Amino acid sequence: MTEPILSIRDLVTEFATPDGTVHAVDHVSYDVYPGETLGVVGESGSGKSVTVMSVLGLIPQPPGKISNGEILFEGRDLLRLSNAQLRKVRGKDIGMVFQDPMTSLNPVLKVGHQIAEAMQVHADVPDDKARLRTIELLELVGVPNAEARYDQYPHEYSGGMRQRGMIAMAIANEPKLLIADEPTTALDVTIQAQVLEVLSKAKEETNAATILITHDLGLIAEMADRVVVMYGGRVVETGDVDTIFHEPRHPYTLGLISSLPRLDQDLERLVPIEGQPPSLINLPSGCAFHPRCHLGQGRERCRTESPPLVEVGTAHRSACHFTDEMGREIALIESEMGTAIEGVDQ
Amino acid sequence: MATYALRRVLVSIPVVLASTFLVFFFVSLTGDPLADLRAAPNISQAQLDFVRESRGLDQPTAVQYVRWLQSIPGDGFGTYLRNDNRIWPDLQRVLGNTLQLVIAAEILSIIVAITLGVVSAKRQYSFFDYSTTTFSFFGFSMPVFWFALILQIIFVNIFLATDVRIFYTANLSAPNPGTGLAFWVDRFRHLALPIMTLMVISVATYSRYMRASMLEVIHSDYVRTARAKGLREGTVTVKHAMRNALIPVVTITALSFGTVLGGAIVTETVFGLDGMGLYFIRYLGQRDPYPIMAWLLVTAVAVVIANLVADLLYGFLDPRIRYD
Ligand SMILES: Nc1ncnc2c1ncn2[C@@H]1O[C@H](COP(=O)(O)OP(=O)(O)OP(=O)(O)O)[C@@H](O)[C@H]1O
Ligand code: SF4
Ligand SMILES: [Mg+2]
Numbered sequence: 001m002t003e004p005i006l007s008i009r010d011l012v013t014e015f016a017t018p019d020g021t022v023h024a025v026d027h028v029s030y031d032v033y034p035g036e037t038l039g040v041v042g043e044s045g046s047g048k049s050v051t052v053m054s055v056l057g058l059i060p061q062p063p064g065k066i067s068n069g070e071i072l073f074e075g076r077d078l079l080r081l082s083n084a085q086l087r088k089v090r091g092k093d094i095g096m097v098f099q100d101p102m103t104s105l106n107p108v109l110k111v112g113h114q115i116a117e118a119m120q121v122h123a124d125v126p127d128d129k130a131r132l133r134t135i136e137l138l139e140l141v142g143v144p145n146a147e148a149r150y151d152q153y154p155h156e157y158s159g160g161m162r163q164r165g166m167i168a169m170a171i172a173n174e175p176k177l178l179i180a181d182e183p184t185t186a187l188d189v190t191i192q193a194q195v196l197e198v199l200s201k202a203k204e205e206t207n208a209a210t211i212l213i214t215h216d217l218g219l220i221a222e223m224a225d226r227v228v229v230m231y232g233g234r235v236v237e238t239g240d241v242d243t244i245f246h247e248p249r250h251p252y253t254l255g256l257i258s259s260l261p262r263l264d265q266d267l268e269r270l271v272p273i274e275g276q277p278p279s280l281i282n283l284p285s286g287c288a289f290h291p292r293c294h295l296g297q298g299r300e301r302c303r304t305e306s307p308p309l310v311e312v313g314t315a316h317r318s319a320c321h322f323t324d325e326m327g328r329e330i331a332l333i334e335s336e337m338g339t340a341i342e343g344v345d346q
Numbered sequence: 347m348a349t350y351a352l353r354r355v356l357v358s359i360p361v362v363l364a365s366t367f368l369v370f371f372f373v374s375l376t377g378d379p380l381a382d383l384r385a386a387p388n389i390s391q392a393q394l395d396f397v398r399e400s401r402g403l404d405q406p407t408a409v410q411y412v413r414w415l416q417s418i419p420g421d422g423f424g425t426y427l428r429n430d431n432r433i434w435p436d437l438q439r440v441l442g443n444t445l446q447l448v449i450a451a452e453i454l455s456i457i458v459a460i461t462l463g464v465v466s467a468k469r470q471y472s473f474f475d476y477s478t479t480t481f482s483f484f485g486f487s488m489p490v491f492w493f494a495l496i497l498q499i500i501f502v503n504i505f506l507a508t509d510v511r512i513f514y515t516a517n518l519s520a521p522n523p524g525t526g527l528a529f530w531v532d533r534f535r536h537l538a539l540p541i542m543t544l545m546v547i548s549v550a551t552y553s554r555y556m557r558a559s560m561l562e563v564i565h566s567d568y569v570r571t572a573r574a575k576g577l578r579e580g581t582v583t584v585k586h587a588m589r590n591a592l593i594p595v596v597t598i599t600a601l602s603f604g605t606v607l608g609g610a611i612v613t614e615t616v617f618g619l620d621g622m623g624l625y626f627i628r629y630l631g632q633r634d635p636y637p638i639m640a641w642l643l644v645t646a647v648a649v650v651i652a653n654l655v656a657d658l659l660y661g662f663l664d665p666r667i668r669y670d
Contacts, residue, residue, distance in 0.1 A: 056574055060565070083579070091576035098574075103567040108589050108665060118575040153665040169575070 004031035004072075005209050006055070006177055011069035013047075013054045016062060020281040024050040026233040027068070029309070032177065037203070037210040039224030039241070041217060041256065043277045047233040048213045049099075052179050056094060057086045073177070092122040095170030095208070097199070099182040101162035105154040111165045112138070112150030118172045137168040140205065141198045160191035164198055171202045178208040185215065196223070217260050221245060226315075229253045232278040232288035235309055239316035249318035249326050251295040258333050287321065295322055295329050347661070351654060358650040362643070363415075369642050370411045373635045379403065379427060382632065401427065414639060423640035428632070433640050436625070441644060443518055444614070444621035446533070448606050451541045455548035456599055462549070463556020463595075464588060467564055478553060485550025494543045494616040501539065513538040516618045540617045544610055548602070555598055559591040566590075593663045597656045604652025607645060 013025035025047040071078040098104040116130035138146035141164040184192040227244045229237040237250040255273035275292035286303045296302035309319040422434035466475040498515040523532040572586040611623035629637040661667040
């Protein structure tokens with residue numbers, strides 16, 4: 001297999017808060033390979049954003065602190081770069097699209113200028129050239145009337161248009177890695193599909209590897225090549241998208257898949273994961289998922305021993321003590337839900 | 347925007363008129379403006395009657411007010427009650443002096459306060475931040491006259507000890523200030539302490555606003571976006587954060603500028619500066635309604651202009667504001 005373009009190794013990111021230390025990212029490792037789309041899923045607060053913010057050095061310090069790990073981008077550890085070196089990576093080699101397009105653009109600067117600025121900070125592009133290129137980018141991401149839109153302010157753009165602008169900004173320097181952190185969550189359902197299309201197009205255009213963070217497994221099924229499932233600041237399962245959907249080897253992943261609403265099912269038969277996401281200040285002992293785990297049933301090992309992330313198949317890893325019982329668990333859920341797992345549209 | 351400005355000016359005319367009427371009414375309530383004149387030993391009843399009639403003081407207040415108003419276009423602000431000196435030239439002079447003091451103090455305050463506010467916010471909870479916070483509390487709580495006196499004492503003592511005159515502690519100019527550059531150097535050495543006095547409270551106030559505003563902006567998503575683009579921290583702070591953080595602060599400074607123009611009464615009194623504040627106090631003591639009314643009209647107009655400027659600046663800084 002080719003070398004990963006980004007390799008997160010044993011990353012620990014914590015926040016000091018008045019209530020205690022928030023262990024937002026707890027020994028997380030995952031790889032991103034050139035050209036692929038890696039989907040990252042997990043409930044709110046599972047550390048998806050903090051992980052990628054750590055990659056770009058965007059964690060506010062204090063209260064944040066990266067206390068362990070390395071982040072290898074093309075072989076260089078981003079955590080060891082000086083500010084000046086890291087700045088050259090940000091926005092140039094790694095482009096980022098944030099969750100909320102309503103607040104992610106500067107309200108007092110013209111949208112076009114903000115995109116051109118992303119270009120001009122990394123290359124010596126004269127203003128008129130930057131303008132032309134920006135207009136091209138705006139056209140590429142489907143902003144109509146790009147010439148006129150260049151000189152408008154964010155408040156004159158709709159939510160969907162702003163996110164297109166953000167995508168244009170993120171790909172302005174043809175980055176090798178594109179990070180999209182819930183790029184459609186804040187948008188209307190009708191707009192979401194369009195923006196995703198733009199994102200796919202942008203990815204094709206630049207051939208960038210992509211990290212797509214989302215709550216939406218449906219989106220993962222549609223766009224991702226591989227999947228990382230996060231829970232309580234840890235990676236609990238990773239694998240190919242097919243494998244993850246058809247042979248999940250972690251009860252939490254199975255829970256996420258079974259809670260997917262589908263057209264051919266009654267909504268009543270949805271199986272949501274019971275219980276609350278864990279507190280990141282006082283993570284449950286042993287396996288952090290044990291208070292909610294159907295498979296664990298409060299077994300001693302689950303309560304006391306933290307399961308390591310181990311190989312369970314080709315390029316498939318899971319952090320569960322009882323992965324071998326997952327087959328029965330899937331069968332059980334399937335009998336409750338009908339063709340729950342196989343029915344997922346790939 | 348021009349239409350907007352014009353409309354704002356038109357709307358403020360009745361406001362200014364109403365406030366002048368109210369003040370006119372209250373000033374006339376404070377008692378007989380001729381009381382002092384009456385008490386003078388060598389004044390005859392005929393002279394008193396003459397003043398009363400020529401000024402219309404025997405008429406109802408409303409009539410007096412209308413007379414006063416009518417006299418403004420042709421007659422400037424007329425003359426003082428006690429003599430035939432004209433009010434307008436005096437008022438122009440004190441207004442000019444106060445403007446010099448206030449403009450210098452405000453500009454310096456804004457520069458210092460913005461710097462303090464930005465650095466405090468960038469280094470929240472640092473030693474620097476705590477120091478400026480402490481300074482601000484002192485600035486708020488220190489009586490202005492007391493600080494002014496302390497400054498005077500310090501600089502008089504320096505003069506006595508070393509025979510070097512750094513700053514003067516009274517008046518606007520030396521008896522023979524010279525002309526051109528020499529004049530302005532001399533003026534600066536006279537105004538330095540009053541400027542410092544005015545700055546203490548302004549810097550304390552504005553820097554607090556700036557810090558709060560900056561803290562809010564620093565943690566916003568678009569500042570994170572700016573950083574994610576790979577911009578230098580300085581560019582992120584100045585171009586992306588400060589530009590936004592300034593919007594509320596500019597409004598506050600512009601508004602307060604109008605208010606201070608009425609005269610920094612305490613400061614001007616302590617330093618014996620021939621400005622608006624001292625002028626007002628002097629004629630209030632003499633119960634002469636005419637200079638007071640003239641002073642009020644000028645101050646009210648200044649406040650209206652400052653409001654307008656604040657609004658226009660707001661629109662200039664924030665493209666989301668539309669004037670229509
Ligand atoms: N600046 C901060 N100060 C304190 N805690 C923080 C800070 N930023 C993030 N956290 C905490 O880190 C944890 C992980 O947050 P993160 O944003 O990575 O979650 P997420 O998986 O992206 O969730 P979501 O799907 O809601 O975006 C959360 O519990 C959050 O409260
Ligand atoms: S280790 Fe135990 S609690 Fe954790 S997921 Fe596996 S079975 Fe459930
Ligand atoms: Mg997030």
